[in-house]
Amino acid sequence: MAGARPGGPAVSASLLEVRGLSRWFGGLAAVQGFEIAVAEGQIVGLIGPNGAGKTTIFNLLSGTLRPSAGEVRLAGASIVGRAPEAIARLGLARTFQDLRLFRRLTARENVVVAAFCRAPNSLVSWTFPRHQKGLAGFARQAEELLEFVGLTDKAGDLAMYLSHGQQRRLEVARALATGPRLLLLDEPAGGLGRMESEIMTRLIQRIRASGVTLVLIEHNMHFLMPLVDRVAVMNFGRKIAEGTPAAIREDPEVVAAYLGTAQARARA
Amino acid sequence: MLAESSHRWPWLLLLAVAVVGPPLTGEPYVAHLMVLGSLSALLAVGLNVALGFAGLFSFAQGAFYGIGAYVSALLVLSSGAGFWTAFLAAGVAAGLAGLLLGLLTIRLGGHYLAIATFAFQEIVIVVIRNWDSVTKGPLGLSGVPGPAPLALPGLPPLEFQSELAYYYLALAVLVLAVAVSWRLRTSQIGLELLAVRDDEVAARAMGVRAVQLKIFAFSASAVLAGLAGSLFAHYVKNVSPESFAVATSFAVLVSVLVGGLGTIMGPVLGGIALTFLPEYLRVFQEHRFTIYGALLIVVVIALPGGVAGGLQTLARRWRARAQAARP
Ligand SMILES: Nc1ncnc2c1ncn2[C@@H]1O[C@H](COP(=O)(O)OP(=O)(O)OP(=O)(O)O)[C@@H](O)[C@H]1O
Ligand SMILES: [Mg+2]
DSSP: OTTOOTTSSOOTTEEEEEEEEEEEETTEEEEEEEEEEEETTOEEEEEOSTTSSHHHHHHHHTTSSOOSEEEEEETTEEOTTOOHHHHHHTTEEEOOTTOOOOTTSBHHHHHHHHHGGGSOOHHHHHHSGGGGGGGHHHHHHHHHHHHHTTOGGGTTSBGGGSOHHHHHHHHHHHHHHTOOSEEEEESTTTTOOHHHHHHHHHHHHHHHHTTOEEEEEOSOHHHHTTTOSEEEEEETTEEEEEEOHHHHHHOHHHIIIIIHHHHHHHHO | OOSSOOOSHHHHHHHHHHHHHHHHHTOHHHHHHHHHHHHHHHHHHHHHIIIIIHOOOOSOHHHHHHHHHHHHHHHHHHHOOOHHHHHHHHHHHHHHHHHHHHHHHTTSOHHHHHHHHHHHHHHHHHHHHHOHHHHOGGGOBOOOOOOOOBOOTTSOOBOOOSHHHHHHHHHHHHHHHHHHHHHHHTSHHHHHHHHHHHOHHHHHHTTOOHHHHHHHHHHHHHHHHHHHHHHHHHHHSOBOGGGGSHHHHHHHHHHHHHHOTTOSHHHHHHHHHHHHHHHHOHHHHHTHHHHHHHHHHHHHHHOTTHHHHHHHHHHHHHHHHHHHHOO
């Protein structure tokens, strides 16, 4: 699997396979010809300077945005052009960099509603009330997930009143509630202090241990590098490198394009 | 599992007052106002399903109300159908109109949806005013018969002639509508609608079938307006276009916002209050829309949850204080 090259022959073991993924906004190519293959059980990091196109890739994979071109396969099935709610049902979940919780719902309700992803269509179950009894199971799962991310005592609080760190964890719990095989985390440690970020690190390790495959966008290299098996580097909408964390640290193009700007930023 | 407090007593109190109050006053005029108040409440409960639960703006409630009224009246007048058939047909017709409008416009974002429903409202009124051969144009339909007595086994037949009797009919429909909206709010579908209201992009990414659900909520709100329209037509016995104009849509919107958007009780209180206030406050009569506007501004700035939302906050604070006082 480690030898899988972008554009090479199909690797059947890949949970996620992306080829030639592109998206233009007017004249701007936010993502161009993006390729990646992620094997089941891996954690892959996605890095790059601000505006490189990382979040846009997540939006394209999850169906939030339609690709201008390209091919996306999840467990072998093409998901390009499908609605986000259908893609979620196929086992791809995501979090949002800019924290898009259901602000006026409680933490518990945020998770329960995502768990309904695996319930029968509510328009049918509402008409046939007998299905309602089955919903207790989803409430129980929500409690377990809240416990998993350490938010049990906040279950009854409105999402908008949680702290930033708690909101980041609630985003993770909500995405997990859909029962994903592949989880896309967009800057899960963004804006977190050292303590909170360590909690998030352990959380991600436990998610991986539970058998979920992960793709992780992150600016903080200290956070990202120890977690991931492989890193893909974006710059100006294109993937400029991919490899193990050690190899990426040495890659001159990456150092120039990405780490260079990060250092410049750190100095400024 | 769901956020809103589920205390029963405010409901029982309200229902007791609603059942016993009007006959105690002994005035048919109070019963008459209560009929109109119940219909306003029914319209508000309907709009609340779309706007309060799903976040869908609709300026077309007056039009759905009118569709229900005309369909019901025309069915009885021209085909000799009974009231109950016509009543159900009014709900179905308004619901189908809502479904069609929903299918066409629901993908438009917030402001565009509001404008599209406003346009629909105007179109329906223009059609009613000008389709003389069917609707009798601006003059409207007259001589719409009231419901025939309802024969229930083991009881004397229920008559709906007096204001009071008709009021109990309207109240029964309102209670049913509130029960349906309560059930909706506390079920899977209700939670999914609220998620869509808060953040549609995130809701869809979590597997919520947002488009279907929004069309459903929009159509359901139209059904309730259509049923209210039928009750209105067979009560006043004359239907003419101006009862269903945009001013009506606006009044429904104000009553939902003032009563408490997204709550169950708020729209009921709002609909009834905005029916009674003009009767007892002279200024209200003369400057109705100015006062609506002022009310809206006050609610938006000072009381975002409306009256019901404010009461809930008070109750929460009071409970928290009681808890803190306990050793
Ligand atoms: N919906 C959109 N409409 C127009 N332009 C967009 C849209 N979404 C993203 N872009 C543009 O696409 C480019 C890539 O944005 P993207 O959010 O994917 O970057 P990113 O790598 O996630 O950056 P950051 O690290 O700051 O989160 C940016 O120039 C952005 O302005
Ligand atoms: Mg981003």
